[in-house]
Amino acid sequence: MAIDYHERIPNNVGISDNRALQRALEHWQPRFLDWWREMGPSAFRGADVYLRTATAVDDKGWASYGYVNMPEYRWGIFLADPVPDRRIGFGDALGEPVWQQVPGEHRSTLRRLIVTQGDTEPASVEQQRRLGLTCPSLYDLRNLFQVNVEEGRHLWAMVYLLHAYFGRDGREEAEELLERHSGDRDKPRILTTFNEPIEDWLSFFMFTYFTDRDGRFQLKGLAESAFDPLSRSCRFMLTEEAFHMFVGLSGITRLIKRTLEIMKALRSDDPAAVRNAGAIDLPTVQRYINFWFSSALDLFGAEISSNAATYFATGLKGRPDEARFEDHRAMGRLRLELPDGKGGVIQEEVTMRSAMNEVMRSLYVKDCDIGVQRWNRLIREAGWDFRLALPSPRFRRSVGAWAGVATDSDGNPISAETWHARQDDWLPAGQDRAFVASLMQRVTEPGRMASWIAPPEGGIDNLPAAYEYVRLN
Numbered sequence: 001m002a003i004d005y006h007e008r009i010p011n012n013v014g015i016s017d018n019r020a021l022q023r024a025l026e027h028w029q030p031r032f033l034d035w036w037r038e039m040g041p042s043a044f045r046g047a048d049v050y051l052r053t054a055t056a057v058d059d060k061g062w063a064s065y066g067y068v069n070m071p072e073y074r075w076g077i078f079l080a081d082p083v084p085d086r087r088i089g090f091g092d093a094l095g096e097p098v099w100q101q102v103p104g105e106h107r108s109t110l111r112r113l114i115v116t117q118g119d120t121e122p123a124s125v126e127q128q129r130r131l132g133l134t135c136p137s138l139y140d141l142r143n144l145f146q147v148n149v150e151e152g153r154h155l156w157a158m159v160y161l162l163h164a165y166f167g168r169d170g171r172e173e174a175e176e177l178l179e180r181h182s183g184d185r186d187k188p189r190i191l192t193t194f195n196e197p198i199e200d201w202l203s204f205f206m207f208t209y210f211t212d213r214d215g216r217f218q219l220k221g222l223a224e225s226a227f228d229p230l231s232r233s234c235r236f237m238l239t240e241e242a243f244h245m246f247v248g249l250s251g252i253t254r255l256i257k258r259t260l261e262i263m264k265a266l267r268s269d270d271p272a273a274v275r276n277a278g279a280i281d282l283p284t285v286q287r288y289i290n291f292w293f294s295s296a297l298d299l300f301g302a303e304i305s306s307n308a309a310t311y312f313a314t315g316l317k318g319r320p321d322e323a324r325f326e327d328h329r330a331m332g333r334l335r336l337e338l339p340d341g342k343g344g345v346i347q348e349e350v351t352m353r354s355a356m357n358e359v360m361r362s363l364y365v366k367d368c369d370i371g372v373q374r375w376n377r378l379i380r381e382a383g384w385d386f387r388l389a390l391p392s393p394r395f396r397r398s399v400g401a402w403a404g405v406a407t408d409s410d411g412n413p414i415s416a417e418t419w420h421a422r423q424d425d426w427l428p429a430g431q432d433r434a435f436v437a438s439l440m441q442r443v444t445e446p447g448r449m450a451s452w453i454a455p456p457e458g459g460i461d462n463l464p465a466a467y468e469y470v471r472l473n
Ligand code: BYC
Pocket: 113, 114, 116, 117, 120, 121, 124, 151, 190, 191, 192, 193, 211, 212, 213, 214, 215, 216, 218, 219, 298, 299, 300, 301, 302, 303, 304, 305, 306, 307, 308, 317, 357, 399
């Protein structure tokens, strides 16, 4: 179905055929806009931003570009087209037709999954709200805002499902999605990572590289869901997520390129010298990787999880790209390495289904490593010995078997004293954050870049990098 932009809420799900649903969503819409004004991007209120808006949901030609004053962005409800005769692809109900309604017995579990997903979307906008004040270029500012409006739309996607399929409970949950706030003491966001402040652009690029990538994996799992409206929502969200991955990967890559230019000019990799020259030294980049990667790993849940086993068995949530797996019932077993509680490691074999979170996490770790290897190639080609690396998945965990177990960045258990003595080697310390903050100066002249980042290889929508992507007015 084509997207209808004449309606108050653009959509391709025919909400005007269901008056009660339309009214409920039109009631939520002004609350969303109030939230956006209060908790969304805090700078450049009157600016016109060169944004992409969805115009169709197929793979090709689904976007149009143009200047938008952000609160007037046309957020709406877009589902990917249905797959004819779609069947459940995994779990106990393998091969049965997918559901167009929520089965009563899965109602509360499914609602919880949708609420958890929905909660992350506005949370990320809240976390990023002050970054515009210190944008390194207009190009980057525009990309930040593009990510923000799309996360806003991802919230719409989950709110539609809550309103359309979960009755009164769903409407209440939709209200609460605007009442919890990132980092709020009384009403925080549900998952820990989404309560971490994002105060500088290095953190923003790390977040889009690592945290949005968790989003991609979770959305891929939910795109397999037997609940077809959820699957169709997530499939369309994934088309937008590709850009968020690009922002993270290209952002860190450009930052490293700039650092390598400075190191070449200085003929030195001395962090103090690199910092003096206005770039971010590679050991600092490594500490930010350690922080955001370990935080993102927690988002996959516990290594052994009966919740995860249930999601899989009942068809609520599959593995990313489920079709690529051989055994869609996942009847095998998996060997895990777990802490023994005495400073050592034990091997334990568990059912594959109960280890589903770990299966997803391992796929995610491999995907994260691809970018790290690309950055290392740049560093090697520039003639330096330094190498970036992902820390061990055991490192600094707050959820699951390794939660609270002190390890070094290679995952070897260490004493609490060693942890305290060495954590500043592994994680951004106050002075790292202060240094990075000192570089965050707003640059708004078209085509100019802040000192610490190289220009992009190209612009957006085939325009040059120096295009005026944001008109400040
Ligand atoms: N923080 O059985 P377990 C995105 C809780 S990102 C705090 O392993 P489960 C985006 C858990 O609730 C993708 N608590 O849990 C990115 C449980 O509590 P109870 C977001 C946590 O359910 C960037 C207990 O620990 N989407 O889209 O298997 C920008 C036991 O854990 C955390 C989803 O997450 C945590 N990190 O797994 C914008 C998909 N982790 O029941 C957007 C939907 C676990 O004991 N969510 N707990 O009180 C899920 O699939 C699952 O809820 C989780 C957790 C994988 C997150």
